[in-house]
Amino acid sequence: MYAITPQAIQNILAEKCQVAETDKLLVAVSGGADSMALLHLLQKAGCQLAAAHCNFQLRGDASDSDEHLVTDYCNANAIQLYKTTFDTQRFAADNKLSIEMAARELRYNWFQEIINDEGYNTIVTGHHGNDSIETFFLNLVRGTGVKGLTGISFRNNNIARPLLPFTREQIERYCEKNNLDWCHDASNDDCRFIRNKLRHEVIPVLESINPAFFDTMQMNMAHLQDTELMLEGEVERFRTNEVVDEEGTVIIPISKLKLYPYYASLLFELLRPYGFNSSVVKEVLEHLEGLSGKQFFSDSYRLIKDRHNLLVLPIEEIGVQHFWIEEGLNVGEQTLTIRVYEKPADFSFSRKPELIHLDADLVDLPLLVRKWKQGDAFMPLGMKNFKKLSDFFIDEKYSLKDKEDAWLILSGENIVWVLGKRIDERYKVMKRTKRILEIQLQ
Known part of the structure; x- marks a missing residue:
């Protein structure tokens, strides 16, 4: 187990978190023991940093006390502090999120704004080794793959977590030794939440069975991280090749x-x-x-x-389901060019699926372009009877996605073309045809 010192944090930042000495760090500080210890350690290590505190307005006066504690510490130690207040409950209700997920989304979005606007390189959080073990069991009981059993990573995009080798007890002892005040979040004691139930009721039993439980779990998760890397290689080969x-x-x-x-x-x-x-x-x-x-x-x-x-x-929003087209270039959900001309003596039918010719005098402009719907039927070219479009799709081996993407062109209420596939027998060019209606799908 590591000793918790500024030098140890500096080494972990460099070796585990890929943080350079010249990086500007934005430290997430809640006011709890872990974040207060982290801020103190990073400052003692000589890092370029600022602190960021979110007041989620979830615990009344206690939330304000957290903010005052962080503010007073930063003022006393000449640390730049960014602060913000969120109406977390309203955000959660508006976005149909749990309070926990709403708070996470709010704070990380805000952290990212500061990173972008103020030129910081890395967000540093106070997640520690006990948090990682709790995450392991949380994912285990919910159901997960190997990745979910690797705990919390030292680095995830631009977020670094240098306290992962340390226990909650080590961090609190560090605070006591260095006379650091911290706030206790009473909601962390509420065992109605699964993570708290694991923390207070399940993991203590495992620690009583194995006094070296923390170190054992750190080793287990390290082995699983290696396993995940091997698995990722196999998955990536399949993804690339197949x-x-x-x-x-x-x-x-x-x-x-x-x-x-x-x-x-x-x-x-x-x-x-x-x-x-x-x-x-x-x-x-x-x-x-x-x-x-x-x-x-x-x-x-x-x-x-x-x-x-x-x-x-x-999953996409339902887009435009119909639009009208007339002679000329039509730009919509489908781009179509229409032109009408006298039938030449040497006329020949198009054999391209994206280009069709119809008898212009049998069609009424403008034409309706729409998605197909159940009950649609037409008379496919070469047939004398109507066929349900659903049966036509089966014959043509349309996938469900193909059917969802199928568009029709109609004259009045009659289908004249299943776009890119087949025209209707009733509108084909014949010997008596005088004018050609040409439609090209771009």
């Missing part, structure tokens, strides 16, 4: 996935960056041999089980 990204749609071939001996773990790691948790991935695995069209959702993405692939794409 997974395709087509204009924002990630395509995972099911046949290639199932050749992998441990494809359940592989799929979890492939889907984890898109927010799919272990229970959703389990459900996906259960439907790998099922019918096409089944969908699964994370907060920001959806996964579609297609015939041969798993398709991962962002």
Whole structure:
């Protein structure tokens, strides 16, 4: 176990956190023992720094006391202090977030604004080794992959955490030895919160079984970090060789996935960056041999089980569903050029899927362009009977994504063209046709 000294912090910043001596540090200071010790240690180590404190207005006078403590310390030690106050409860309600997640989002967004505006390089937080162990068990009981069992990292983007080798007890002893005041957050004692229940009821039992529990867990998480690196290499090889990204749609071939001996773990790691948790991935695995069209959702993405692939794409707002076009260039959800001309003697039909010719005298301009809907039917070129568009899509082997992206052009209430695929028999150019309507999809 490390001794907690300014020199030790300096070494950890350089070796573990990749922080250069010339970096300007923005220190997140709540007023608790960990952040007050961190600020003192960094100042004693000679770092270039400023402090940042958020008042979340969640604990009444206690929140104000935290702010006064941090302010007084920074004034007494000539440390620049940035302060802000948030209406955390309103932000959480407006954005449908838990109080914990709302506070996290508010503070890190604000920290990033300071970083951008004032030229700091790194945000430094007071997360310590006990926090990391609690995170391990929190992820374990919720369900996680290997990454969730590696604890808190020393460096994540521009956030550094140099207190991770130390225990909560070491930090409090450091504060006492150096006459540092700190505030105790009473909400940390409320065992209705899972993290607090682990801290106060579960982990003490494990510590009674193994007096070296802290060091054992530090070693376990270090081994798991190595395991994660090896796993990441395997996942990255599969992603590079087999997974395709087509204009924002990630395509995972099911046949290639199932050749992998441990494809359940592989799929979890492939889907984890898109927010799919272990229970959703389990459900996906259960439907790998099922019918096409089944969908699964994370907060920001959806996964579609297609015939041969798993398709991962962002959840998007419903966009424009219809618009009108007339002769000339039409720029909308689809870019279309329309022109009408006399049929030449040497006229020949287009064989390009993006270019069609119709009998202009059978079509009424302007034309309606819209997304397809259930119940739509047309008479595909070469047929004498109507066909439901849903059946046409099956014949053409449309995926669910293809169907969602399908557009139609209509004259009145009649479909004249399934965009990029087939025109309607009733509007084709014939010998008696005098004028041509040409539509080109850009």
